[in-house]
Amino acid sequence: MTATTTTSRGATGSVALQGVTKVYGHGDNAVLALDGVSLDVAPGEFVCLVGASGCGKSTLLNLVAGLDRLSGGRIELGDGVNPGLMFQEPALFPWLTVDANVEVPLKLRGLPRPERRAKVAELLRTVHLADFGRKRPHQLSGGMRQRVALARTLALDTPVLLMDEPFGALDAMTRDILHDELERIWSERQLSVLFVTHNVREAARLADRIILLSSRPGRIIWSTRVDVPRPRRIDSPEIASIAAEVTDRLRTEVGRHGQ
Amino acid sequence: MTATTTTSRGATGSVALQGVTKVYGHGDNAVLALDGVSLDVAPGEFVCLVGASGCGKSTLLNLVAGLDRLSGGRIELGDGVNPGLMFQEPALFPWLTVDANVEVPLKLRGLPRPERRAKVAELLRTVHLADFGRKRPHQLSGGMRQRVALARTLALDTPVLLMDEPFGALDAMTRDILHDELERIWSERQLSVLFVTHNVREAARLADRIILLSSRPGRIIWSTRVDVPRPRRIDSPEIASIAAEVTDRLRTEVGRHGQ
Amino acid sequence: MASDTLAGIPRTDAEISGLDALEIAGREKGPSRLRRTWSATWPKLAALALAIGIWQAVVWTGWKDPWALPGPAVVFADLGHYLVSPALWDGLATTARRAAVGFAAAVAVGLLLGLAVARVKVLRAALGSMITALQTMPSIAWFPLAILLFQLSEQAIFFVVVLGAAPSVANGVIHGVDYVPPLLVRAGRNLGARGLGLYRYVIAPAALPAIVAGLKQGWAFAWRSLMAGELLVVIATRTSIGAQLTYARELNEAPRLMAIMIVILVVGLLVDSAFGAADKAIRRRWGVLDQAGN
Amino acid sequence: MASDTLAGIPRTDAEISGLDALEIAGREKGPSRLRRTWSATWPKLAALALAIGIWQAVVWTGWKDPWALPGPAVVFADLGHYLVSPALWDGLATTARRAAVGFAAAVAVGLLLGLAVARVKVLRAALGSMITALQTMPSIAWFPLAILLFQLSEQAIFFVVVLGAAPSVANGVIHGVDYVPPLLVRAGRNLGARGLGLYRYVIAPAALPAIVAGLKQGWAFAWRSLMAGELLVVIATRTSIGAQLTYARELNEAPRLMAIMIVILVVGLLVDSAFGAADKAIRRRWGVLDQAGN
Amino acid sequence: ACGDDSDAAAGSGPVTLRLGYFPNITHAPAVVGVEKGIFKEKLGSGVTLETKTFNAGPAAIEAIFSGALDATYIGPNPTVNAFSKSKGEAVRVVSGAASGGVALVVKPEITSVEQLRGKKIATPQLGNTQDVALRYWLKEKGLKTTKEGGGDVQVVPQENAQTVETFTSGAIDGAWVPEPYVSRLVNAGGKVLVDERDLWPDKKFVITNLIVSTKFLKAHPDVVKKLVEGQVAANDFVNTKPEEAQQAVSDHIGKITGKPLDVKLIKQAWPTLEFTNDPIASSLKTGLDHAVAVELTQPVDLNGLYDLTYLNEVLKAQGEPEVSQP
Numbered sequence A, B: 001m002t003a004t005t006t007t008s009r010g011a012t013g014s015v016a017l018q019g020v021t022k023v024y025g026h027g028d029n030a031v032l033a034l035d036g037v038s039l040d041v042a043p044g045e046f047v048c049l050v051g052a053s054g055c056g057k058s059t060l061l062n063l064v065a066g067l068d069r070l071s072g073g074r075i076e077l078g079d080g081v082n083p084g085l086m087f088q089e090p091a092l093f094p095w096l097t098v099d100a101n102v103e104v105p106l107k108l109r110g111l112p113r114p115e116r117r118a119k120v121a122e123l124l125r126t127v128h129l130a131d132f133g134r135k136r137p138h139q140l141s142g143g144m145r146q147r148v149a150l151a152r153t154l155a156l157d158t159p160v161l162l163m164d165e166p167f168g169a170l171d172a173m174t175r176d177i178l179h180d181e182l183e184r185i186w187s188e189r190q191l192s193v194l195f196v197t198h199n200v201r202e203a204a205r206l207a208d209r210i211i212l213l214s215s216r217p218g219r220i221i222w223s224t225r226v227d228v229p230r231p232r233r234i235d236s237p238e239i240a241s242i243a244a245e246v247t248d249r250l251r252t253e254v255g256r257h258g259q
Numbered sequence C, D: 001m002a003s004d005t006l007a008g009i010p011r012t013d014a015e016i017s018g019l020d021a022l023e024i025a026g027r028e029k030g031p032s033r034l035r036r037t038w039s040a041t042w043p044k045l046a047a048l049a050l051a052i053g054i055w056q057a058v059v060w061t062g063w064k065d066p067w068a069l070p071g072p073a074v075v076f077a078d079l080g081h082y083l084v085s086p087a088l089w090d091g092l093a094t095t096a097r098r099a100a101v102g103f104a105a106a107v108a109v110g111l112l113l114g115l116a117v118a119r120v121k122v123l124r125a126a127l128g129s130m131i132t133a134l135q136t137m138p139s140i141a142w143f144p145l146a147i148l149l150f151q152l153s154e155q156a157i158f159f160v161v162v163l164g165a166a167p168s169v170a171n172g173v174i175h176g177v178d179y180v181p182p183l184l185v186r187a188g189r190n191l192g193a194r195g196l197g198l199y200r201y202v203i204a205p206a207a208l209p210a211i212v213a214g215l216k217q218g219w220a221f222a223w224r225s226l227m228a229g230e231l232l233v234v235i236a237t238r239t240s241i242g243a244q245l246t247y248a249r250e251l252n253e254a255p256r257l258m259a260i261m262i263v264i265l266v267v268g269l270l271v272d273s274a275f276g277a278a279d280k281a282i283r284r285r286w287g288v289l290d291q292a293g294n
Numbered sequence E: 001a002c003g004d005d006s007d008a009a010a011g012s013g014p015v016t017l018r019l020g021y022f023p024n025i026t027h028a029p030a031v032v033g034v035e036k037g038i039f040k041e042k043l044g045s046g047v048t049l050e051t052k053t054f055n056a057g058p059a060a061i062e063a064i065f066s067g068a069l070d071a072t073y074i075g076p077n078p079t080v081n082a083f084s085k086s087k088g089e090a091v092r093v094v095s096g097a098a099s100g101g102v103a104l105v106v107k108p109e110i111t112s113v114e115q116l117r118g119k120k121i122a123t124p125q126l127g128n129t130q131d132v133a134l135r136y137w138l139k140e141k142g143l144k145t146t147k148e149g150g151g152d153v154q155v156v157p158q159e160n161a162q163t164v165e166t167f168t169s170g171a172i173d174g175a176w177v178p179e180p181y182v183s184r185l186v187n188a189g190g191k192v193l194v195d196e197r198d199l200w201p202d203k204k205f206v207i208t209n210l211i212v213s214t215k216f217l218k219a220h221p222d223v224v225k226k227l228v229e230g231q232v233a234a235n236d237f238v239n240t241k242p243e244e245a246q247q248a249v250s251d252h253i254g255k256i257t258g259k260p261l262d263v264k265l266i267k268q269a270w271p272t273l274e275f276t277n278d279p280i281a282s283s284l285k286t287g288l289d290h291a292v293a294v295e296l297t298q299p300v301d302l303n304g305l306y307d308l309t310y311l312n313e314v315l316k317a318q319g320e321p322e323v324s325q326p
């Protein structure tokens, strides 16, 4: 197995995975989390990854984000692209205000103060939180926190957004609203999105393409385009029927691991 | 306002609320959380309460469970009925094994040891966790923990089950499975269930009757019977159309509080 | 921002902000400042009055000779003299300065040691439990070494104070760094924080509450070590609380001894309230202020 | 149990248990016990060897006279004699017994005090910060009171130990009770736990980790107070480590002083590892064993 | 039997005498008396002896004040403290025990008083007997000192144990201390510049005396008399069988401290001490006058501190010369 690290040669916004493999641990304890995953995300494409627990969805995103080392294969990103990653929990810094949270990546990039100010204000407006800059994360609701996290990730000004079940912990109504928001921002900014979820309805609602990963080891076993025109509604029959199909495949996959 | 406490006079399994009012705090800080809520749950009925954040859903369940004092009105339960309450998080005791967690209410009721053993084994079988009695909560997945919590609540052997967004934190697939499980147990045991949720699809999937609460103060503003035959499937068009209707009403209600 | 449309239904900003308004309602409330202060103060005064009452009652029973157990009146009279004497203020100034310098040194040592042990696995295995064991070493055991190293200078005192307090501080740091949520570290890295930046923006602030708790424990050890250590070097022209405490005892001045104990308690209360305020401020910021309202 | 049906699709138990199997996979893993022990031990030994090496090197430089700073050889020779002398074992027995009794008393007092302060708002306001202030009171300040109350009996020693250690224990209890998740309390009440039952089934176990942390701090204070307090009552037939430490210093027996320091450190390490094991066991049970593996 | 039951009327039931002392050479009569069973013998079967050891005066005085102790061997300084702090009520000196054993030890290069100028000299405690003696002596020699440690010679009060550490590490140039620290400093390379005995009439000044609590004295005068008998007998033993006494001191200290005191050191210190039953009241008084002279204390009325009737009865019975009651 040749360990190859992330390289940056593709077009801005594109993500290309070739034979990506990831092994955790050594010897007896080794776990093959991903086994030869190849996948291309076109610039501006919205790809949803679904799969049961432990199939390596988070592992995949971490590899693309460069937070972990590849065991094999290669990942190509656009030149100088540092993809933004959003987690299931907002992962906001509790000791900073909303403003300051969004400001962190700008500070780390060394932007001057007035520019940072303007940028933070703009980003908070984008997520409908213009009036909440002075609050602290614990004073916000879960949905608002995820929007702050989204703004903070957008502050990285990156064309590639990686999202690891970002709305898993939210209630259904808030989630519906955030789906709309995310769709709007995605299309406004022409982002490439790699979106991980357990929730097939969510995948059908958002994706251009849905990719199904098998469990242990993680491999791509099926994928489908979602050709429903946008804007979409999660309660709509077209979405429901796509969701039903993915669900059935997922259940079969899950059933493989029973008893 | 006459403070009236919970009384127990109705039929076993029935829950009757008459003009239930709840005020938190005093003077300037007083919050009117519930304002004259009247509601009857027939024995064996499955009632879902939906409503936006802060409309008093949790408050209502806490009052019925006797964890809080009424500010006005009355609540009637069957003779000697102590309703079981399930929370959004499993609220398991992390220092106890699964077995011991389920055993707590039995111990508190003073059952002898062999009887407790048998009962615990039976309950864990009911929730498909027969082999996990010796594990600790942190060794289980979220869905499994909620099933343990359900088993622990069932150990109270009560005909009335109060559930406060019990599946809110679970992923969609696990949630679907637990809906089936809950439905099965409910019909096997002929429980009366008062189920609180944000998720209108979930409500439509489970309920005999859906009740919509308004926000601040909490009042019943609308209710509907769900006459879809069981077993139901959450992706089905009938459920989707009921969900869409409730969603619209909920959105209108939420919109009232905007700007 | 244009309002979005959703499957033909117009989606208004009102809906988003309505949801926001509902979700975050009632997160900040509380009684007035005055009332809080009063309800925090009267039980302290009552406890004080009760303690003095019991003390006076015991003295009135004549259980012990007045020179062995002086009454409140005698002690407070002596405290009065003490409060207007330069002895107290000079001593307090010296001791406070030493406490500040010694504690600062202990904090510096403790932070570095704690950080090193928390991050370097080998050091943790090597020194981890040694740090706690050091806490149990009584100050007097270090006196000979202190004199060997620093002769009769104030450094000898600082040495003892540092050895007393640094382990607690280091333990606080280790605990704090251990419990930095890995999620925050990964979020920080994704936002571009590396190396020092990661410490500055993520690890240090995340570990702060535990570090403050360690500092507080460290202070108690530092102060106790100082009280003993001030006897090491009784320096010309510089009287100190620690020396006065011991002399009061050596001269069997019971009222003065008690007056000094009161001074020490007051200093302890003041420092504790400073730490309490810091802790509270942090916890309020973090939104983990506990329901007990402390 | 019959398999359920779902909108015509047969739902098998396999699906549930498949989900379970996937979700909980890989939650327990770790290197072998032997390897863990070894990798925990060698850095300690290395650190020890390094420390002794530096010490020997300093002695060889002749920086200080040998009677001021004895070398490792001299100290270990004295330690050897000490280890086979009844003085050590009698002293250790006496001191250990006193430590155990005193600490037990401190724990009892601390638990009760902590519980009272944690639950009764007025007491918290009255005594909360007093408890921490008490921690800073040096042991010698209590000696006269100890003698007044308990004469020259061992109780006087216990009194000093309790005053030293109980505040830490109480603080641990207060902290623990404050942070019992309210959700668990409400769950307990719904399951039928009231009054004592609630304490027994919910509050006490939930507060346990913080209580253990408090006990550990309390032990450090107890041991230090004991070392000082053992001079209060020197009983001719009962030698003790604290008395031996002071006399070694008074007689300027540098090698013996260092030998006693080594004994104290070893005791500290042993007790720390006992607390460490307790803490680890609790954290493992609770599933919050931190990633640092400590 | 402890606490205030010593107040109980004399003669009823067995009496317990709680006696304190330090495991130290200057307390040799007490150590030998306990070790050799002399007190036990003299007190007889009707009195239970309980001994307590201390390592410093304050705790012993605290114990007397609190009623935990009935009698103790102790130095002149705590004696005066106990007397004055209790307004002359708490204690009485009933016998002497030892005299001498104090010296100024300095670095060998210092050979005259003049060379002390600008040097650091340690004493055991600000305002204690040795501290006063040093300051008064320096004053007589025309060298100024201040309470704060300034002046021509810096006086550094510190614990005796620490003095040996600081002397060897060079932090101080000398010390005015009692035995066995004199011998220790000499062994650590010091040289005796002044033997305090030379400054006193008859080369005598009190270093240890025996005090009893006034309450115990009132309640059990007979027991106190027996105690004094024991003291006199112990001094006889010490003075007639020095070898045996030295060994006894070494052994006894070993029992308490975990390590026997080097007999050589005891032998070295022994000749500088004189074990006498005379409390040398005049030296105490003079010492106090000196303290007033160097402005370390207010005058104290020592009237009533001494109650030597029992001592004189015992001495008379043995045909020895009586001591003068001040």
Ligand SMILES: Nc1ncnc2c1ncn2[C@@H]1O[C@H](COP(=O)(O)OP(=O)(O)OP(=O)(O)O)[C@@H](O)[C@H]1O
Pocket: A024, A025, A031, A032, A033, A051, A052, A053, A054, A055, A056, A057, A058, A059, A060, A198, A216, D025, D026
């Ligand atoms: N640090 C690690 N060390 C060892 N094994 C790991 C580690 N992280 C993940 N794994 C294993 O790799 C596999 C994939 O994990 P991953 O977290 O990527 O799954 P996932 O698809 O994100 O699951 P979920 O839906 O539960 O979030 C799992 O079997 C997991 O146990």
Ligand SMILES: Nc1ncnc2c1ncn2[C@@H]1O[C@H](COP(=O)(O)OP(=O)(O)OP(=O)(O)O)[C@@H](O)[C@H]1O
Pocket: B024, B025, B031, B032, B033, B051, B052, B053, B054, B055, B056, B057, B058, B059, B060, B198, B216, C025, C026
């Ligand atoms: N202990 C309390 N003190 C003061 N106000 C409270 C308290 N508990 C709840 N409230 C207020 O009462 C109202 C109803 O709260 P409740 O928790 O019942 O709402 P909910 O419908 O369960 O909301 P959610 O969907 O967020 O769980 C809210 O406005 C809330 O702020």
Ligand SMILES: [Mg+2]
Pocket: A057, A058, A059, A164
């Ligand atoms: Mg994941």
Ligand SMILES: [Mg+2]
Pocket: B057, B058, B059, B164
């Ligand atoms: Mg709620």
